[in-house]
Amino acid sequence: MAPAIKRRKIKHDNGSDESEANFLEETKDEELSSEDSEASNVSMDAPEERDDDEEASNGEPEEQDNMSEPVLRCAPATVSKTDNTAKAHKRQDVQPRDGVFTAESFKNNVFKLQVNELLDQVKLKHGKKEASAEKAMRMLKSLIEHLPSRAPASIAEAEKTLESAGVAIPFPSPRPPKDAKYKLQYERPSSINATGSYPLKTATRTDGGVVIDLVVVMPKAIFQEKDYLNFRYFYKRAYYLACLAAGIKASKEHSFKVSFDTLNGNHLQPVIVIDPSGSGFPDSSGSSCRINILPIVSEETFPGAKLLPKSNCVRPKGEDDDGPATKPLAPTPFYNSTLRSDATVTSYLKLLHAVSEKCDAFKDACILGRIWLRQRGFGSSLRKGGFGNFEWAAITALLLQPSPRPGTAPLSPGYSSYQLFKATVQFLARNDLCKKPFTLQSRDVDFPKSSGAPVFFDGPRGLNILFKMTIRSYSQLQFEAKTTVDALGDSVFDQFDSTFILRTDLLRYRYDATLGLPLSAFEFDPKSDDYNGKLGEACNKIYSTLIRALTDRVTTVTFTLPDSGAWPISTPKPPESQQKHILINFAIDPANAHRTIDYGPAAENKQEAASFRKFWGDKAELRRFKDGSILESVVWSNKDTTATILEQISLHVLGRHVDSQIAENAEFVNDSFAPLIASGRIQGQSGIASFSLAMNAFTSIEKDIRELEGLPLQIRHIRAADEQLRYASINLPLSRPASIVLQFEASARWPDDLCAIQRTKTAFLLKIAELLSAAHSGVATRVGLENPSQPSHNQAYLDITVRTGFTFRLRIYHDREATLLERQLKDKSLDVHSHESSATALALYKREFIQVLSHTQAIQNLCTRYPALSPAIRLTKKWFACHLMLPHFAPELVELLVVRTFLQPHPWPTPSCATTGFLRTLAWIARWDWRHVPLVVDFSSSMPSNSAESESYGKGTMKLEDMEQVQTRFEAWRQIDPVMNRVVLFAATNIDTSGNTWTDMGRPEKVVAARMTALAKAATTVIRAQEDHIMAAANGKETATADLPPESLFISQIRDYDLVIHISSKYSRVSKDKKSEPKYKNLEIQLIPKGSLGAETDLVPLFVEDLQNVFGDAVLWFWDPESLDRIAGLWNPLVSRQRAFKVKAGWNSAPVRSRDGEPKGMNEKSVGIHINKRAVLNDIKRLGGDLVSRIDVNRSCIGDRMYSK
């Protein structure tokens, strides 16, 4: 920056009136030079100066590149080492210096590179658009400077004059009294300046265009000493603003589109908004620059001491303004701070500029903070929480001041932008500024106790920077900050996206429940004087009531308040539409949210008991509990049919404490997708209660088998290997046999041959069956056979049906098989086919007998840890099933997709209901670029280290090296198999780094994976549209999109397929359910009566299996394994085309005379083949017989489109 300064000085020396200064430079200039520059008036840029400035800005990137060096020098931990390496590097190669050493100051290289790219993308380019905005700004400035002064006028006169000019004075409420003694006045402003992020170059392109704040400093002369009292300043300010508006409007040269708005939604501070659509903007086409005009006062106009948070500046009516106060008056912190904020605009601009000069990374850190806030929905506006870009920048800047306060580590100017960003987030996460006000270089400043609002008091400027925040917005901010600090602490996974890229304030993803309250329910008069105050109080009341009532059931309660907008200058501010809604959002704690009893104080404790009864009203009951205690308590009903407990409580207390009308108008949305699956709502304290019957049955059968006497070998393990036994099946267990695996103690007496081992297993199973039936009369057993053409694979299983109706399918695991298979792989004397078959068998063996077991255990543990996991998995599987894709995905793979959402929840906390878990999983699938990114799940991340359980999660936590290993494997697969015929999705965990266990052999195929992504994207779009719909409705607007029921995400587009085989209702699973609801037949629990296994509904899966084996090369089959009412098929595009004759085509062909011009062999000159679709359909019908009721063919070729994707 040095050259710029020099140049500037020279120009000052010239001392000419036209000292050329760009607006941006000007502001800096003012801070750099001392007070005297303030006196010198702002002047306009002459056009020829532009070139010069552009040069300066062109020079900037170079400077930025050099930035990594100072960062290095100051990064505390790495000083000596990195310096050495830095030097070494300079000698060898200059290129990579940027970044090699940034691992410490930037988390890691990838993170840094992404941050750089992000900054490049969002920074303003200072191109044509901006030039146009600046030009407009200069025009405005000269226009304002030439406005004539107006003589002092009484309020009535002033209103009348301006009304004739078509401007209504935007007086704040309460309106000034008609008989006010003071006069309003307009005089030329003492200076006009750009302020805010634009001149600081911290503005970004993502905020829907550039916003430039133009401050107009009102001359001190128009104010009186006591104007800070009783809104007098604000009335004068409003008049001043109205005069400006009238002046701009009346300008003949330019026509700007002018309207009023409030600054940050604060009704005390109206501002002028100049819209780009007005013709006043030079080449405004498509430009999205907006200029705000803010009238301010110079800092010394009013004494800062009078405006401290504790003082009162609004005297009660009837009392004399300066009369000695008889009793201490209630402090008016918000009023004081608003006034003070008008007086400190310039000094903050100076502060921020000074800091950005001193600390190179400050601007970038501000931009990062800006993005972070935006993605979380925070803004300076009162209704958006009152924490925006300015507050962020000011806090970072103040923390950068040397030793802000003992006990707080100051930020160092040598920090990188990332470090500054992280340190600021950490500051917010760690300090509860509501409980413990933070003050800076100020002593003896008191803060009003009652409000509880957060305080960050900047002593030198005498302002509580957070004055616009409330307790609830601060706790929300703190929560988000904590989540981000957590995310940034993750050393294994890249958290860049979750920190900066993802929008996290989407209600459907972020919160578990939403309560919509129409403003009309409060029955406030929007025209009344203190409407805003009342509404604010009501919100506070609701908040505190809900917090008290819901206790630990919720983790966060936030409010989404409707926006307020600009209004035309010719009318007074319109009253707020009562159609708008307040949205109250809840994030629940799943372990507590569904508790049916709230315990109160003991009966003896009279005072507390009375307060408890007063709070709960007739809901409070005195109850005697098992342990003998007699407590006040509240009991809630927990039936599937009724509203959720959360809803019952909220509506009850709101009705009782806020307004009895409210409960009637409220709309409560909670876990809306959960009812789609049986027992989808979390009951009691866990999400797995509905599986307990099956789990108990498993435990008891395990015991029974272990107790058998007469088995030749001891049993080592009996372990679950089935989704029904890890809380992950769509329907509650009972409908299908659940796989379990038995392992005997090692013995040398097994035959040393794969086939003989299988037969020995059969003998064991027969023995177990015999012993079990003999010992337990209620247990039915039968040995079944499988894999008839693979004698070295498992040949037999034992189906055990217990009295409760559950069936378990027992297989024997013998660890010698792996060794034998591996030996076969190495054996050179075997032929090629045998090698292939051994390799397949080994993969299958590892999956079925090793990986499934550890996976099942891991999922079991996670489901007990996270109550929402089980319903979320089941809902997600349901989605896959409804779109007929589930058979293409291993159940374990779908589970991993959902587990990822729970173990890497950032930027959100861990999901706490089925709906959020499901929707976030879909959102991730939609984003997942599986061609280039592996899915990695670290089960150990949920584990406290060195706990007893962690054994089952593999060896310790996942390290960066493990991650690298997975990445290498993934890249290797993509290299071996670039067209992805074999491995399409890659899913690794810390216990299984191979990555293809669940996805090998094209399961799913590329076309299916692409369909998954397309469907997830479509679903995500719908969710986003609904989100927009909710927000629009909250703002009182009608939208075209109707509220979509959750079911709509679960309807399959059957027309996308080439052919559809309809299964006759006798054999499909749906026919047993109620007929009235044809679309979602299988939502209810299907309790197939005992002993019905092997009934007619089990024929279709066998038929589908045959279809796959027989027509697998020609048709890709899709079906829903739960309903089995139809099977859809897509012709493989490779076979639909005509091709040369081949003996073993692998599909049913019909000969055709090929067209001329296609080169063919001598003999097959004229004959080609293509698939014989009629014969294939006929084959299918012959094969299916009565199972198939009819086959439909879709003429459209959408199927081909699915393939071509």
Next chain:
Amino acid sequence: MALDKPHKSAKRKATPTTVGEFTILPLTLPKLPGLPEAYTDAKHYLYIKAHAPSNPTPSADRSLFIANVPIDASESNIRQLFAGQLGGSRVESVGFDSAIPGAPTLKRFKDDAGKRDKEGEEGAKRGKKRKRDEDVVAEGIVEDEASALPRIWSGDLQKSGGCAVVVFVDKESKRGALKAVQRVVKEGRTIEWKGGDKGVVGVERYKSHLSLRYPNPTHLLATTTAYLTQYDRVSTSRNRLLAAARAVPDEDGFITVTRGGGRTAPAARVELAEQKKAELEERKKKNGVKDDFYRFQNRERRKEEEMKLRRGFERDRKRVAEMRERRGVVRPED
């Protein structure tokens, strides 16, 4: 669109009757309910020629080779086809190449594989029918009637587009059959495909499977016992063979390394040994020369670290560049 048109145009142009050496025999498929209108009248095409395998087998000269057999083809309905509608030639047997579920396949030795080829397509079938305990395979045994597991499907299906070799009783029958086929094609006579045998397709197929897959335990136990007895016998002779192979040098004087010789230790002992080995390695690591003893070691390590950092950075940079290429610029979500 283009997918469905060839049907009609091909029909109008008349279906070709030969391709290469193959004669194309259209079969009329039965009319079935539930199919779309345009699909009711369907033909299946067999491609038939005299069998001429690259490795001649004894039965090759009395066999016909059929490509694209119907999915429900079986020995009996192929036999009926030739006997009833194609000149009455008598079929001895039919071998299919892709039956579902296929016959049990065993792993074999390389030299053995050659032998099997010579035996032709019958090889696969033979296992089921003939007792061949002298046949040593790489694993298990070739099962016979007594030791084979009960079948769990009532009949095999053929993979769509599969092939079959039809062996006739003599050369004359084969020649006659081929002639008959060619005549039928020339005359354009309609040959009807009767479809699957009872129980092989349709609801029956699946119903029967549901009960067949749970065989009678007594029967199952008997086959298991038979299998293990036969296995004991075979494994003894296999071990003897292997032992011989271990001991006998080949013509160059080398002794082939083969498996066998038994397991050295029971499973439990193997585990113990592995544990011990790990322990020893751990101890060795502790007692070894420290790797930061000499200055050059430190220097080299530092250098190595630096190189690693650089490599890591280069790799990361490439990764990020690729990422940008893929998904465009990094931009916060709206």
